[in-house]
Amino acid sequence: MSKILIRGAKVLGGEPQDVLxxxxxxxxxxxxxxxxxxxxxxxxxxxxxxxxxxxxTHLREPGREDSETVLTGTRAAASGGxxxxxxxxxxxxVADTAGVVEQVWRLxxxxxxxxxxxxxAVTVGLEGKKLAELGAMHESAAGVTVFSDDGKCxxxxxxxxxxxxxxxxxxxxxxxxxxxxxxxxGAEMNEGIVSAELGLGGWPAVAEESIIARDVLLAEHVGSxxxxxxxxxxxxxxxxxxxxxxxxxxxxxxxxxxxxxTDELVRTYxxxxxxxxxxxxxxxxxALRQALADGTIDIVATDHAPHPHEDxxxxxxxxxxxxxxxxxxxxxxxxxxxxxxxxxxxxVADRMSFTPARIGRAEGHGRPVSAGxxxxxTLLDTAYRGAVDPAGFASRSRNTPYExxxxxxxxxxxxxRGKATLVDGKLT
Amino acid sequence: MDKxxxxxxxxxxxxxxxxxxxxEGPDIARVLTRIAHEIVERAKGADDVVLLGIPTRGVFLxxxxxxxxxxxxxxxxxxxxxxxxxxRDDLRMHPPRAxxxxxxxxxxxxxxxxxxxxDVLFSGRTIRAALDALNDIGRPRAVQLAVLVDxxxxxxxxxxxxxxxxxxxxxRETVKVLLAEExxxxxxxxxxxxxxx
Amino acid sequence: MQRHLISAADLTRDDAxxxxxxxxxxxxxxxxxxxxxxxxRGRTVVNLFFEDSTRTRISFEAAEKRLSADVINFTAKGSxxxxxxxxxxxxxTLEAMGVDAVVIRHGASGAPYRLATSGWxxxxxxxxxxxxxxxxxxxxxxxxTMRRRLVGRDAGIGQDLSGRRITIVGDVLHSRVARSNVDxxxxxxxxxxxxAPPTLLPVGIDTWPCEVSYDLDSTLTKSDAVMMxxxxxxxxxxxxxxTEREYSRRYGLDGERMARMPEHAIVMHPGPMVxxxxxTAEVADSDRCTVIEQVTNGVSIRMAVxxxxxxxxxxxxxxxxxxxxxxxxxxxPTAELRTTEEK
Numbered sequence: 001m002s003k004i005l006i007r008g009a010k011v012l013g014g015e016p017q018d019v020l021x022x023x024x025x026x027x028x029x030x031x032x033x034x035x036x037x038x039x040x041x042x043x044x045x046x047x048x049x050x051x052x053x054x055x056x057t058h059l060r061e062p063g064r065e066d067s068e069t070v071l072t073g074t075r076a077a078a079s080g081g082x083x084x085x086x087x088x089x090x091x092x093x094v095a096d097t098a099g100v101v102e103q104v105w106r107l108x109x110x111x112x113x114x115x116x117x118x119x120x121a122v123t124v125g126l127e128g129k130k131l132a133e134l135g136a137m138h139e140s141a142a143g144v145t146v147f148s149d150d151g152k153c154x155x156x157x158x159x160x161x162x163x164x165x166x167x168x169x170x171x172x173x174x175x176x177x178x179x180x181x182x183x184x185x186g187a188e189m190n191e192g193i194v195s196a197e198l199g200l201g202g203w204p205a206v207a208e209e210s211i212i213a214r215d216v217l218l219a220e221h222v223g224s225x226x227x228x229x230x231x232x233x234x235x236x237x238x239x240x241x242x243x244x245x246x247x248x249x250x251x252x253x254x255x256x257x258x259x260x261x262t263d264e265l266v267r268t269y270x271x272x273x274x275x276x277x278x279x280x281x282x283x284x285x286x287a288l289r290q291a292l293a294d295g296t297i298d299i300v301a302t303d304h305a306p307h308p309h310e311d312x313x314x315x316x317x318x319x320x321x322x323x324x325x326x327x328x329x330x331x332x333x334x335x336x337x338x339x340x341x342x343x344x345x346x347x348v349a350d351r352m353s354f355t356p357a358r359i360g361r362a363e364g365h366g367r368p369v370s371a372g373x374x375x376x377x378t379l380l381d382t383a384y385r386g387a388v389d390p391a392g393f394a395s396r397s398r399n400t401p402y403e404x405x406x407x408x409x410x411x412x413x414x415x416x417r418g419k420a421t422l423v424d425g426k427l428t
Numbered sequence: 429m430d431k432x433x434x435x436x437x438x439x440x441x442x443x444x445x446x447x448x449x450x451x452e453g454p455d456i457a458r459v460l461t462r463i464a465h466e467i468v469e470r471a472k473g474a475d476d477v478v479l480l481g482i483p484t485r486g487v488f489l490x491x492x493x494x495x496x497x498x499x500x501x502x503x504x505x506x507x508x509x510x511x512x513x514x515x516r517d518d519l520r521m522h523p524p525r526a527x528x529x530x531x532x533x534x535x536x537x538x539x540x541x542x543x544x545x546x547d548v549l550f551s552g553r554t555i556r557a558a559l560d561a562l563n564d565i566g567r568p569r570a571v572q573l574a575v576l577v578d579x580x581x582x583x584x585x586x587x588x589x590x591x592x593x594x595x596x597x598x599x600r601e602t603v604k605v606l607l608a609e610e611x612x613x614x615x616x617x618x619x620x621x622x623x624x625x
Numbered sequence: 626m627q628r629h630l631i632s633a634a635d636l637t638r639d640d641a642x643x644x645x646x647x648x649x650x651x652x653x654x655x656x657x658x659x660x661x662x663x664x665x666r667g668r669t670v671v672n673l674f675f676e677d678s679t680r681t682r683i684s685f686e687a688a689e690k691r692l693s694a695d696v697i698n699f700t701a702k703g704s705x706x707x708x709x710x711x712x713x714x715x716x717x718t719l720e721a722m723g724v725d726a727v728v729i730r731h732g733a734s735g736a737p738y739r740l741a742t743s744g745w746x747x748x749x750x751x752x753x754x755x756x757x758x759x760x761x762x763x764x765x766x767x768x769x770t771m772r773r774r775l776v777g778r779d780a781g782i783g784q785d786l787s788g789r790r791i792t793i794v795g796d797v798l799h800s801r802v803a804r805s806n807v808d809x810x811x812x813x814x815x816x817x818x819x820x821a822p823p824t825l826l827p828v829g830i831d832t833w834p835c836e837v838s839y840d841l842d843s844t845l846t847k848s849d850a851v852m853m854x855x856x857x858x859x860x861x862x863x864x865x866x867x868t869e870r871e872y873s874r875r876y877g878l879d880g881e882r883m884a885r886m887p888e889h890a891i892v893m894h895p896g897p898m899v900x901x902x903x904x905t906a907e908v909a910d911s912d913r914c915t916v917i918e919q920v921t922n923g924v925s926i927r928m929a930v931x932x933x934x935x936x937x938x939x940x941x942x943x944x945x946x947x948x949x950x951x952x953x954x955x956x957x958p959t960a961e962l963r964t965t966e967e968k
Binding site: 526 | 653
C-alpha cells in the first residue's frame with residue numbers, strides 16, 4: 001500500500017506536525033518525519049482536521065436523480081472535506097424499508113468518495129401515522145441507527161413517544177424535524193417584521209420550539225435519546241439548554257446557513273433563500289453561534305438540499321425549499337465561528353467530526369488524528385478568501401445562497417481511509 | 429421644441445449676460461392691443477371667438493387678450509387653456525413631462541372660431557400637436573393662431589394669423605418670453621444658446 | 626431610474642404627488658367627447674392576470690386604451706399557465722411578441738418583483754396586486770379619492786394628505802390594499818390607524834408607520850376617512866373570528882356608527898363589498914361612500930402611472946428602482962453581524 005506524508009500541517013489548528021499515512025491507517029504523528037517512497041503533501045500553514053461527518057444530507061437518490069445522485073452528492077461531500085454523510089430518508093420511494101436503505105448504502109460504497117450511512121424513516125412514507133420497520137432497517141446491511149422523517153415532523157405525540165421507546169432496543173436515535181404542522185400551514189418564511197411587510201406566510205418560531213419542548217420531555221419520560229435537526233431559533237436554544245441541564249439525553253444540530261443568513265435576504269424574493277426551517281432574525285443567528293460555541297448545540301449539519309435550477313428560477317411561492325451546503329459548510333463555519341473567535345479548530349473538529357460521528361455511531365469516523373486511527377482526514381487552506389462560484393460545484397445542483405459572496409477557507413485535500421478523494425482542490 | 433426656448437429658469441438668465449431685451453413691458457401691451465383689434469376686425473366682431481392659450485405662458489397671453497377683447501367688444505370672451513403635452517411628437521425623446529391644465533370654456537368649441545395663443549412660434553410642432561388635441565375635443569368653425577413672437581425656422585407648413593413681432597433669429601440664439609404672472613416682469617429676451625462645456 | 630411600479634413603498638412623496646396631479650389631468654379626458662389620447666400609440670401593454678380580478682383588469686384596460694396603447698389580455702384560466710408553464714416562460718413568450726409593459730396580477734406575493742428583477746424580461750412591470758403583498762395602484766387611487774374629497778379637486782393639486790386621519794378597518798393580515806395604503810398614506814403625511822381584531826393583524830405590525838387599535842368606535846369620531854376592507858367569510862372557518870355576526874357587530878360599519886363620524890368624513894371600500902359583513906347596505910349606498918368614485922378614479926390613476934412610466938424615453942419617477950435599492954441591502958445583515966461581534 002502507498003504511503004502519504006503530510007508535512008507541517010497544523011493538526012486541529014495546533015503546532016505544525018507531520019502525519020504519515022500507510023495504507024488505510026495513520027501510522028505516525030510527529031515532527032521531522034521521513035518515509036521512503038512516500039508521496040509528500042506540503043501542508044505548511046494549512047489546518048488538518050479529521051474527515052468531516054454530516055449527519056444531515058439529502059442525496060436525492062433514488063427518485064430525484066435530476067437534482068443529485070449518491071455519486072454526485074458524495075463527490076460534493078469530498079470537495080467539502082467530508083468522509084461520511086448521513087443520507088436522509090425522504091427519497092422516492094421513501095427509505096422506510098430495509099431494501100431502500102441497503103440500496104443507498106451500496107451506492108455509497110460504490111462511489112468511493114465518501115461513506116454513506118442511510119437514515120431510515122420513522123414512519124411509513126413519512127406520513128407520521130405508522131412506524132416503519134425500524135428494527136429491520138437496523139439489522140440490514142446498512143445498519144441504520146438514525147431515524148428521521150426529516151422534511152416532515154413526527155407531529156403525533158404518541159407516535160413520537162413510541163419511536164423514542166422502540167429504538168432504545170438497539171441504541172438508535174430519532175432525529176426530529178421540529179415543525180408543528182398546524183402552526184405552519186401556508187408558511188413561506190420566518191414569521192416576523194419581514195414576513196408582515198412582504199406578505200409571505202409566516203413560519204413562527206413557536207412552531208419549532210413547542211415540538212422541541214414536547215420531545216425533550218418525551219425523551220426524558222421514556223429514557224431515550226433524541227436529536228434535534230436544524231435548530232433555528234433563540235428560543236429553541238433555551239429549551240435545549242434547559243433540557244441538558246436536567247440531564248435529558250438530547251443533541252442538536254445547526255446548519256451553516258442559519259449561522260450566517262437572516263430573513264432580511266428574503267426581501268429579494270429570490271427563492272435561493274427559501275429553506276425549511278426558514279432563515280431567522282439576527283438575534284436568532286447570534287444565539288445559535290453562541291450555543292454552538294458553548295456546546296448547547298452539539299454539531300453543525302449541512303441539510304444539503306439540492307434542487308434543479310427550474311425549481312428555484314421562479315416566483316417564491318412556487319419554489320422548492322432548501323439549499324446545497326456540503327461544499328461551503330467549512331467556509332461558513334470559519335467565517336461565523338472561527339474568524340469571530342467563538343470556536344478554535346479543535347472545536348470545529350468536535351462539532352463537525354467527533355460529535356456527529358458519535359451521535360450517528362459512524363464507525364471509523366470522527367476519530368482523533370493519531371497513530372493507529374483510520375486515515376480519514378481533510379486539509380484546509382484557512383488563509384484563502386474568495387467568492388463562491390457555483391459553476392465549480394461537484395454537486396449536480398447549484399442552489400447556493402452564497403453565490404458571489406466572499407468566504408474564507410478552502411478544502412485542498414480529503415482522504416478517505418488513506419485514499420485521496422480530493423487533491424489540490426480537485427476530485428480524484 | 430418650441431417650449432424649451434421659452435422656459436425661463438432663474439439663475440441661467442444671469443449667466444447669460446449677453447441676453448438683450450427685444451420687447452419690453454409697454455411693447456408687449458401695445459402688440460397685444462393691436463392683435464386684439466386685428467381679431468375683432470378679422471372675426472367681424474369676434475362674437476364666436478374662443479381663446480385657448482397653450483401652457484404655460486400662452487395661457488397668460490390668452491387671458492390678457494381676452495381682457496382687451498372685452499374692452500373693445502364689451503362682451504365676455506371665453507378663454508381657456510389647451511395642454512398639448514400628450515400630443516407631442518417628441519414624447520419618446522424625453523422623460524414624460526408633468527401635465528398642464530386643459531380648460532375648455534363651458535360652451536365648448538364646436539362651431540366656434542378658436543384662436544390658439546402661444547408665446548413663441550418656432551418649429552411649428554407645438555401648434556401641430558395643438559391641432560391634434562383640438563380635434564379630440566370638438567369641431568371648431570375655424571382655427572387661428574396668435575403668437576407674441578415669430579422667430580422663424582418652421583419645420584411644418586404652419587403660419588400664424590396674428591404676430592406680435594417677427595424676430596429673425598439664428599438657430600444659435602434663444603428667445604425667452606417673461607411674463608409678470610409667471611416671472612415677475614414682462615420682457616422678451618434674445619440671447620445666445622449656451623454651448624455644452 | 627424607476628422602470629417599474631412594484632410597491633407603494635418605492636414611491637417618494639414627490640413621485641406620489643406627481644402621479645396624483647397627473648391623474649387629475651387625466652380625469653378631465655373622461656369628460657371629453659373623445660376619451661382618448663395618442664400618448665402610448667405604438668406601445669404594447671399586456672395584462673397578465675394569474676388571478677381573477679375583472680374590475681382591476683378592466684380598469685387597466687380602459688386606461689391603456691384611452692392612452693392608445695395596444696392591449697393584450699392574458700388570463701391564466703384557459704391558458705397554458707393553469708398547469709405547468711412557469712411565470713418565467715409565460716413572461717418570456719409574451720415579451721417575444723414585443724411587449725413594452727406587463728401589468729401583472731398574481732396570487733403569489735413577490736411575483737411582480739421577481740418578474741422585474743430576475744432578468745427574465747426587459748419590459749416595464751406594473752404590479753396589479755400580488756398575493757398579500759402590495760397593490761400600489763389601488764393605494765394611489767384611494768389617495769386620489771381622499772385628496773379630492775378632503776382637500777379639493779383644484780385645491781389639491783401639488784398637495785399631499787398631511788395631517789389627515791385615515792382609519793383602515795378589517796382583514797389587514799391578508800390585505801395587500803392595507804399594506805399599500807399604509808406605505809403610501811404615510812409617505813403623503815397622513816396619520817393612519819388600523820383597526821382589526823388581533824387575529825387579523827400581522828405579527829410585527831408595531832414596526833409599521835401607523836397606529837393600531839382593536840376598537841372601532843373610539844377611532845371613528847376622529848377620522849377624516851374610514852376605509853373598510855373586505856372580510857372573507859372563509860376566514861371564520863380558520864378561527865380568525867367566531868361568527869359573522871360577532872365580526873359585523875364589533876368591526877362592521879353601519880348607519881349608526883357612520884353617524885358618529887365627523888360630518889366631512891368619507892367611507893371608502895376597495896371593493897368588492899360584502900354587504901352585511903363589514904358594511905351595511907345603508908352605508909354602502911350613502912353619499913358618503915366613495916366606492917363608485919374609487920372605480921372611476923382608478924382609470925385616471927392607471928392612465929397617470931402608464932404615462933409616467935411609459936410615455937417618454939425614460940420613466941419620470943426619479944427614485945431608485947427596487948433592484949438597485951435591494952442590491953445594496955442584499956448582503957447587509959451579515960456585514961452588520963460581523964461588526965457586532967468584532968466589538
